[in-house]
Amino acid sequence: MSIERLGAHYGFERMPFGKDLAPGMLHPHRAHAEAVARIGWCVCERRIGVISGECGAGKTVAARAAVRSLDSSRHTVIYLGTPGVGLRGLYGTIVSALGGDPRFHCSALIPQAQELLAAEEAERGKRVILVCDEAHLLDAQCLEGLRCLQNAEMDQTAPFCLLLLGQPTLRRRLRLGGFAALDQRVGLRYAIAGLQADETASYIAHHLKLAGLGHAV
Ligand SMILES: Nc1ncnc2c1ncn2[C@@H]1O[C@H](COP(=O)(O)OP(=O)(O)OP(=O)(O)O)[C@@H](O)[C@H]1O
Ligand SMILES: [Mg+2]
Structure with a gap:
């Protein structure tokens, strides 16, 4: 049976549990609302x-919801979704997103990224939010590199907000001695827990309704 006929059989207008959810389509369970509020802080x-949580816990959805609610004229969101690109790749993405042409040598690329990040708020009045997804896959060099970007004006101020989204191993990894400098600068740790039984029922009903099933469970 084709997927269309299967959907029609159940009365779906679109497939349930899709990824393309508009902000108003999100289910407001406690862990989601809490994650969005804390990211805002x-x-x-x-x-x-x-922000940690098992696969599918809603980390990316919560971060997306939080940054979507920000005034885009006063915020610049840079999404780093491919941790495998290495430190050069991360810096290059940041520089390009801020309108620069990434310099070739790391020794020149690092100050270029730092300068552009500082200028975004100081000169354009826009706060930068670096969203680093799948951060449990970042190697030690990348984690350290991201921390170093936060060292501005002799570590007096943080020039931007850094969100690390990842599976629970990320939290455990950061506790290892080698990442002490990064770990002690973390201002928010939030683990998105699984749904409670009543939330699960309402979550499923919510998705079925979004899919067009008027007479949900
Ligand atoms: N608050 C929500 N309301 C409705 N659906 C949600 C919500 N949070 C998550 N979902 C659903 O769960 C799916 C998985 O969420 P998401 O991609 O954010 O998980 P994740 O924690 O980032 O997982 P991964 O570790 O695999 O990247 C989404 O595509 C969406 O369908
Ligand atoms: Mg995700």
Whole structure:
């Protein structure tokens, strides 16, 4: 049976549990609402936030919801979604997103990224939010590199907000001695827990309704 006929059989207008959810389509369970609120605080305070949770817990959805609610004329969101690109790749993405032409040598690329990040707020009045997804896959060099970007004006102020989204191994990894400098700068740690039984029922009903099933469970 084709997927269209299967959908029609159940009365779906679109497939349930899709990824293309508009902000108003999100299910407001406690962990989601809490994650969105805490990310908002992290942005205001320009802190480093570590949002962890199992696969599918809703980390990316919560971060997307939080940054979507920000005034785009006063915020610049840079999404780093491919941790395998290495430190050069991360810096290059940041520089390009801020309108620069990434310099070739790392020794020139690092100050270029730092200068552009500082200028975004100081000159354009826009707060930068670096969203680093799948951060549990970042190697040690990348994690350290991201921390170093936060060292501005002899570590007096943080020039941007850094959100690290990852599976629970990320939290455990950061506790290892080698990452102490990064770990002690983390201002927000939030683990998105699984749904409670009543939330699960309402979550499923919510998705079925979004899919067009008027008479949900
Ligand atoms: N608040 C929500 N309301 C409705 N659906 C949600 C919500 N949070 C998550 N989902 C659903 O769960 C799916 C997985 O969420 P998401 O991609 O954010 O998980 P994740 O924690 O980032 O997973 P991964 O570790 O695999 O990247 C989404 O595509 C969406 O369908
Ligand atoms: Mg994700």
